[in-house]
Amino acid sequence: MSGTKLNRRGVLKAGGVIGAGLAMPTIFTSQARAYVNEPTGSDVVLGFNVPQSGAYADEGADELRAYELAVEHLNGGGDGGMLNTFSSKELQGNGILGKKVTYVTGDTQTKSDAARASAQSMIQKDGAIMITGGSSSGVAVAVQNLCQEVGVIFMAGLTHSNDTTGKDRKANGFRHFFNSEMSGRALAPILEANYGTDRNAYHLTADYNWGWTTEGAVKTYTESIGWNTTAAVRTPLGAGDFSQYITPVLNSGADTLILNHYGRDMVNSLTQAVQFGLRDRQVDGKDFVVVVPLYSRLMAQGAGENVKGIFGSTNWHWSLQDEGSKAFVQSFGTKYGFPPSQAAHTCYVQALLYADAAQRAGTFNPCGIVEALEDFEFDGLGNGPTLYRAEDHQCFKPVLVVKGKENPTSQYDLLEVVDVTPTEQITYAPDHPDFQGGELGNCNAGV
Amino acid sequence: MDAILLQILNGLDKGSAYAMIALGLTLIFGTLGVVNFAHGALFMIGAFCAVIMNRVLQLSYEVVDETRVDFLGNPLKVQTPYVEAWFGEFGASIIQYSVPMSIILAIPVMIVLGIGMERGLIKHFYKRPHADQILVTFGLAIVLQEIVKFFFGANPIPQPTPDALRGAIDFGVYLGFEANAVVYPVWRFVYFVFALGLIGAVMIFLNYTTFGMVVRAGMADRETVGILGIDIDKRFTAMFGLAAVVTGVAGAMYTPILSPDYHMGMDFLVLCFVVVVVGGMGSLPGAVAAGFLLGILQSFSAMNEVKAIIPGIDQVIIYLIAVIVLLTRPRGLMGRKGVMEE
DSSP states (O other), X not given: OOOOOOOHHHHHHXXXXXXXXXXXXXXXXXXHOOSTTOOXXXXXXXXXXXXXXXXXXXXXXXXXXXXXXXXXXXXTOTTOGGGGTOSOOOOOSSOBTTBEXXXXXXXXXXXXXXXXHHHHHHHHTTOOSEEEEOSOHHHHHHHHHHHHHHTOEEEEOSOOOGGGGTTTOOTTEEEOSOOHHHHHHHHHHHHHHHHOSOOEEEEEEESSHHHXXXXXXXXXXHHHTTOEEEEEEEEOTTOSOOHHHHHHHHTTTOSEEEEEOOXXXXXXXXXXXXXXXXXXXXXXXXXXXXXXXXXXXXXXXHHGGGGBTOEEEESOOTTOOSHHHHHHHHHHXXXXXXXXXXXXXXXXXXXXXXXXXXXXXXXXOHHHHHHHHTTEEEOSSSSSSEEEOTTTOBEEOOEEEEEEOSSOSSSSOOEEEXXXXXXXXXXXXXXXXXXXXXXXOOOOOOO | OHHXXXXXXXXXXXXXHHHHHHHHHHHHHHHHOOOOTTHHHHHHHHHHHHXXXXXXXXXXXXXXXXXXXXXXXXXXXXXXXXXHHHHHHHHHHHHHTXXXXXXXXXXXXXXXXXXXXXXXXXXXXXXXXXXXXHHHHHHHHHHHHHHHHHHHOSSOOOOOOOGGGOSEEEHHHHTTOOTTSSEEEHHHHHHHHHHHHHHHHHXXXXXXXXXXXXXXXXXXXXXXXXXXXXXXXHHHHHHHHHHHHHHXXXXXXXTTTSOOOTXXXXXXXXXXXXXXXXXXXXOHHHHHHHHHHHHHHHXXXXXXXXXXXXXXXXXXXXXXXXXHHHHHOTTOTTOOTTTTOO
């Protein structure tokens, strides 16, 4: 019987072979990997980065519900929702490119650093191939930058600042939601028709990026219809009590208050403006009016009956009667028992658009997705014919002008659509001065 | 002149809230020596007592209205509150008064919560450093916040102002100004009067009742009062409950001014600590005076004319005043010698 003789040379040889063997998969993987987190199994992981705590937690919860519904529909569950009305017929309810869609979630806390950290964790630890969600422009810009650096696609959630697809635009980032410029363009004609051309407007503006761009856009377009801007006062984010900012309005000579506030700030400032009797005032024979450039149904619920008769703009509303909106409201309402918010809608649509782009491109490679989404025209997702413009990755579609309903029939029936502003009216040039200062750059696949 | 008057009025209701919270904080600090960072959460819980009272009064039964449809196209389920069904218009008006009525709920809730907090958690930290007390009470505040968020969500929940107390008073007309030059919401005025009444009642209780006098004696010299055979700890625990009640009802009555949400306590907490420091640690009149003073100054600093001279002053004024007061009067406006000085 001959046994194997263990000597120093043998040990070195065996060690070398084993070491090479262990290193082999890594070598192959790194050489074969075409892009970050390329899915190799039967699943593909999406990362839903939404505010699960903090001031926008309710909006985040609605976004998450929408994403879960989208995943269900992409995997062939439920009634299919907007897959049935989407103009692109690539998605068949068998996942994306034959892979079952799974997801992980992160909590943005509506803080840029926390949002980046949770997105990074989902990309690095969980293998998320795409990040989507959020309810703040600051968060959107931060996460978009991260996704560009790392090499994954970012499908923005609710972000309304011009900068997301303006000076901070990135090749890997895409926004379905409308923006401040579009709000200004959509609102001005309606304000002119209802309140005339001789108005003195007083702006109260949340003192951060979104507030500034919204104030800028609304000022530009209200001044273009002849309105005068009496004052534009910045208020600290989350001030709570805005009375000290509202009382100077009383003696300013202004007959219009424009609240460039969102979320809790909007609820509080509007409620307090009504308490100070602003809506019962008359200035030079004109009724005092309040305008809220960015409305959401969740905010309207918070402000209660104070929203009655107040104009604003919104990306989408559950009462729309197109086939896509009806299908989405039916799916969402049946599953959760209440209608979806505009945040839920934009997130659901973004998930579907990403999946469709991957399907059409035949790959999850971010550069393939970018190519598939750029200048993509689609319909049937609730906003009418829509274009994902290649120059800035911003969706162009009709914008809704809404008004607080005078006689709501339920706690959800708070806004009525008074105008659907056509796309041509809200479209601006890619080199518009308020959107300059940034470049898309090249897509990054992360390798 | 009218603008100045407006800002003074404006500062009164804000100052009322600061004064009541700071009064509660000072009561706890003066008696138990605890720096209670959960005090803002007590204000928030009080506010949610108003929300609960409103929901209780709005408990409804469903009637299906076949003539109307809901958002899914199904027959609309119309909710009718029981009190409205039982008492008609009177019932509907009861719902409008849910905020003042919530005081009936807030008082026992805050007593139980306050005493429970003190006996169950805070008493174990009396002999620990202030840093430990701050950490544990801050942690407790976050826990209370998250519990409220779990049950009520993160969005502000508007609370009704009774019809009779809606709208604004035109103070300017009484003072010779033009109509609508100096208007002030009725409810804010009610809140100011309520605050004066509550603060006055606490002061009378502490100054003119035997219980109050013993407590004040205990605040001045705990050991001597103990030697006299008085169980001062029990009285201090009761004062914790009283402080919680003052802060809780202040929160409940504030809800028509600021729609309650889970985070509202934190928004007030830091400001109220500054109020306590400016007023003087352990000084009840100091806390009240500083509350009103800072509320009014905060309002003034938001005037456009002031901000034109010093941009951004509205966001730092309270801290600036605190720095000035502490530099010139290290014990605060009415601080007592020996408090926090060892």
